[in-house]
Amino acid sequence: MExxxxIVLEEGKEPVSVRFADGHEQLCVFELIYFGRPDSYMLGRNLYESRRRMGVALAREAPVAADLVMPVPDTGAPAAAGYAEGSGLPYREGMVRNRYSGRTFIQPSQAMRQRGVTVKLSPLREVVAGKRLIVVDDSIVRGTTTRQIVALLRKAGATEVHLRVSSPPIHHPCFYGIDTQIETELIASTNSVEQIREFVGADSLSYLSIGGVLEALDLPYDRFCFACFDGRYPVPVPYDTARHKFVLEDADGEPVSLGEVKGAAENPHENPHE
Ligand code: SF4
Structure with missing residues (x-):
């Protein structure tokens, strides 16, 4: 398949090939930032190395005076290692993960997610007490988990918590199968970076730019989908805020019109961030 x-398969019929977009491949950049296994390769890039390089770029884009760099376990680790390398500051693990609890984003309710993080992550007081921390994570979706992490670190004695995120703010939902949240649940869709900083309780907050991601990957913009960051959906999507994002039929059971298109780029292969 291209x-x-x-490919439509129906009993008793020959398979039918249908094209819904041109054959230009644009890989989900979130695969490289977060989803893919660090030991895998995409577009010729090892994902651990790509994330480490995003951390190096982030240290250059958003430096801050601090005593040490630590990851949000476990996915923030490669970018935190890169940030430490780029900034020349020591790398420490200031939190440990309980391996036996589930990932928070698959838990259904907000209350369960909030309980989840306190069970899942414990600060290492010996590492963080009395220290100015740079805490590196790969993304912020709702902000609630991040807020709890900042509170846990302060409770363990951290004097400053500077949050650094190795991806740009997520402003838009994904319509291509990745379960990011609907727009109203994405903290960056309705809040400025300063408002998010205030919500999570950090002393400072910075995100890596799209340019920084591309620099780390050393690949052009048109090889990727960046839609949840910049709203330029490579394949137009039907949009109706009253509908759930996975519902593709209207109230009468008719397919929704493709006429209503949100954020469809006129030329999605061009990088507007250059
Ligand atoms: S919208 Fe975001 S999560 Fe969805 S495919 Fe594009 S980059 Fe990936």
């Missing part, structure tokens, strides 16, 4: 192709 990018942009659907």
């Amino acid at each position: 990018p942009g192709e659907i």
